[in-house]
Amino acid sequence: MSDHSLILGLESRLLNAWPSFDYQAYDGWILRLANGYTKRANSATPLMPGAALDEALLDYMSAHFIAANLRPTFRLNGLQAPEADALLAARHFKEIEPTHVLAAPVGRECETDPEVTISPKVSKQWVHEASEAYGGDKADETSLMGIVSRIRQKAAFATLNLDDRPVAWGLGVVERGYIGLYDIVVAPDLRGIGLGRRVVLSLMAWGCTEGAHTAYLQVREENEIARSLYGALGFGLAYRYTHRVMLGRSSP
Structure with a gap:
């Protein structure tokens, strides 16, 4: 290609x-x-x-x-x-x-993390919690809901719960063999302990069940921590x- x-x-x-x-x-x-x-x-x-x-x-x-x-x-x-x-x-x-823009092959292990719940429909709760975890300019529930409610491809809204507390969120969208990963966010007080990784892997596993062979996502060049995380998960540069x-x- x-x-x-x-x-x-x-x-x-x-x-x-x-x-x-x-x-x-x-x-x-x-x-x-x-x-x-x-x-x-x-x-x-x-x-x-x-x-x-x-x-x-x-x-x-x-x-x-x-x-x-x-x-x-x-x-x-x-x-x-x-x-x-x-x-x-x-x-x-x-x-x-x-x-x-990073891409990685989706493995054939299709089992999601048992503590990650995945819904095919967006909820006000998911939007509220993800927006709150983001904070700043992205704490705009109305705009986020307006965008994700317009998705017409098959989607997965993921939430990771620890001891019944929602602590990390993510969105996966599958289209023609690819799963796009969006809005991967972790509660501010629990960052850096691998929770985002669990959400990413669960969304990739969900993508596997939907026939995806490749995952892709976007990360700012300056975000070396995230780039390192995704590199460890097999993501490489597709383009910039x-x-x-x-x-x-x-x-x-």
Whole structure:
């Protein structure tokens, strides 16, 4: 599989697994808006090899972000024409948050952790607990519920309980042989003892039962602890993406 076909295959699955509220298509680019909740759901992303970007298209898409009170953000995954990044740099769009997309083979061991419960439907409780554990900008239950309730692929909402206390959460979405792992989060007072690993392995086991052969996820390049964890679980780099954001506007 060529690099472009791998990127396109995973990017299209990501679009389905983490839906936005509004989509617009522009000459090989997909512009997505979701009230500012996560950059991947609020950015313009190339979805065609060699997707071009000129001054007029840049201005047009930027105007849609500004109208939604969002900072214009371009998520560059390697499918764009080289000139696109150069134009954004020339227009003083700052490069931020390089991110790795990692992938790993799903083993044939399909048994989930007995202390991890998996539901095919999202609940208000799952959204509340996961949002609370995240804190900060991601403690937005309304936006998280709005995104995950739009998932149309087969999904698994996982919760790890210790002594009847929910302590870790995660989301798995299966599509065409791949399981995407999202929102893996552990209660702040219990991080660093392997609970996130248990959720990841259980979601991969669930993916196995649904016919998935490969798992994928995204982690910021600066998050060396998470990258080390996933590396120990067999995840390797599939591709890298970064963001270009317009200067002079506050983050949403």
